[in-house]
Amino acid sequence: MNLLDVEQLVHNLSDLKFLVIGDLLLDKYLFGDSQRISPEAPIPVVDILREEVRLGGAGNVANNLAVLGCGVEVVSVVGTDPEGMQLKGLLQRQGIRGDGVLCVSARVTPCKTRILASNQQMLRLDREECFAIAPSQETQLLDFVRQVVPNVDVVVISDYQKGVLTDHLLGRLIECCASADCPVIADPKGDDFSRYQGVSLLTPNHKEVELASATKINSPEVLISVGQSLQQKLNLGALLVTRGKDGMSLFVSDQPPDHLPTEARDIYDVTGAGDTVLAFCAVGLANGFSVLKSAMLANIAAGIVVGKVGTSTVSAAEVLMAAIDRDQSGSGKVLFPEQLDIVIAGHRQAGKTIVFTNGCFDLLHAGHIKYLQRARELGDLLVLGLNSDASIRRLKGETRPLLCQTERAQILAALDCVDYVTVFAEDTPLELIRLVKPDVLAKGGDYSPEQVVGREYVESYGGTLVLVEFQKGKSTTNIIEEVLTRYRD
Structure with missing residues (x-):
């Protein structure tokens, strides 16, 4: 993926x-x-300064999609307790449709309370009752799907084993998606991956694969053997094993596995x-990406989110900036205006x-x-707007520029003091x-304020x-004249 x-x-x-589809949690x-x-x-005392509530479980998956500007609908079951009502309100606030969320009085909405000091988790308190939803509720959810x-x-199936995704409901959901020719991907829980048989993509972590395969994965060879076996046995379109600091491994039928190194720079919180x-x-x-390109995209996003505190999301701008940073062409600081808009x-x-x-x-x-x-x-x-070759010719005549815009942009991008260049x-x-809408418009001291293009807009x-101030006596024109003087026949 480029x-x-x-x-x-x-x-x-x-x-x-x-x-x-899955278990909604309140974080x-x-x-x-x-x-x-x-x-x-002998315990620390934490003086509480502020409180936050966030979408957790399947809600966090939905929120990740909503933050990107995608259309999202959620299917789940919550209680009529205050936590359930908070979840419904958070969904609405984030622009996530919750018509498929049933509110049931007999159900306790799962809630995880984390206490943090200096952004470090000190304690987590869980309030939940994990029991399967009733058959009548299964029918309602399936009819909606x-x-x-x-x-x-x-x-997208997000299973936290809180009771929404029963074996029966999971089987019918996967069948329904297959009939509609709609890809279905699932993040599993538990030791029985047969519940997810036939999904397009399964995304367990390393420990979950060990649990499901009853195998200690202590070498690359064992990982490959277990991964290929699960992918074939469960008739999965693909299996993506997330491995923390060791990256990800992707298994697709009749293909050698792909191993993606971690994109994380600073691992702060894996929640x-x-x-x-x-x-x-x-x-x-x-x-329309291949499974491999989709995994590469997810790897970039995961590398960003683990640098944040708590249940967090990743924006399109952050993904684009990360992709620019890792761009193998070396021109990650030279952007088109459309790229610059998102990055800024x-x-x-x-x-x-x-x-x-x-x-x-x-x-x-x-x-x-x-x-x-x-x-x-x-x-x-610092964002630097660079005159194109054509605009310089109009300003300074047909003999300029001496260096083309590509060369000038690459040279400027090599400077530590310049963050982005656009022509x-x-x-x-x-x-x-x-487009940039800068906080500060900088211009050379040889201009008066009235002469600076964009001043009125920025100040508005x-x-x-x-x-x-420019350094006196230093100019391209002076350099050209000096060269001509020295080397003139």
Whole structure:
């Protein structure tokens, strides 16, 4: 999977539709600070500072898809207790359709409460009663699935063994999807994987595979043997084994296994990582990716989500930025305006201060470097708009530029002080400034504020213009004249 695949996927996300079936959980987080030990017992005292509630279980899978802008419908059973009502409200708030969620008075909605201090989990409290839903409820869920499955791209099964996905219901669901020619992928639980026989893709983790196969996987050879055996025995379209720090292994019939190294940089919290893998595998398949490309996409997303605290999601902008960083062409900082739009949105969501400047930067010299370094110091990242070759010819004549736009962009992208470079073809960067919407507009000190293109627009939403002094005597024109003087016959 390459950068172009991810770009194409990002543009298609809003057209993809999913049905998520499984156990809905409510995840509660109590964030606090711990500076002392209780006098009553040798335990830390946590002073609670704030509380959060999040969608967990199948809800986290659905939320991962909704955050990407996909259409999502959920099928499940919850109680009529406060936790169940909170879950319904969270679904609605996230734009996830919950018409297929039954509310049953006799059911306790599973709830996990995590207490954290300095973003480290101190304790988890679980409140749940795990018993199978009634046959009448199975029938209601299955009838709903039959109605909506012809209109979705992929059905996603998220099993947390809380009682919604009974053996009977699972079997009928898989049959229903097969009849509708709709791919179905599942994240399993328990020691009996035969319940998921015939799914398009199964995504267990390493420990779950050991449990289901009753085999200790202590070598690559054992992993391959067990993986291939399960894939064939269960008649799976594919088996994707997630292996934590060791990455992922994909098993497809009549093909050698593919091993994907982990994409994680900093592993902070693995809570919900399996949900993210499941969601992004579904996105890849719905977009027409092969199973291998879908697994690669999920691997990138998992590498992002484990760097976050608690049950979290991954945005399209984050995936695109990660794909740009790993792009083997080495041009990860040189973006088209459409790419830049999505990437900047991700940085803005993260609260970064965005600085923009522009210019020709033909024959890069020390004056340029000092200017760009000073501009970068004005914020958290610097976006550089680079005049195209054609626009420079219109500005400076047919003998310029000396270096083509591709070379100029690559040289600028090699600078640590420049975060992103994009080429614009217009005579002024106004349209690019409107796209980036920078917090700070930087321009050379040889301009007056009235002369700076985009100043009024940036100031209209509270941004600022900063004039940065150029180093005197340093210019491309001077360098050209010096070369001509020295080497003139």
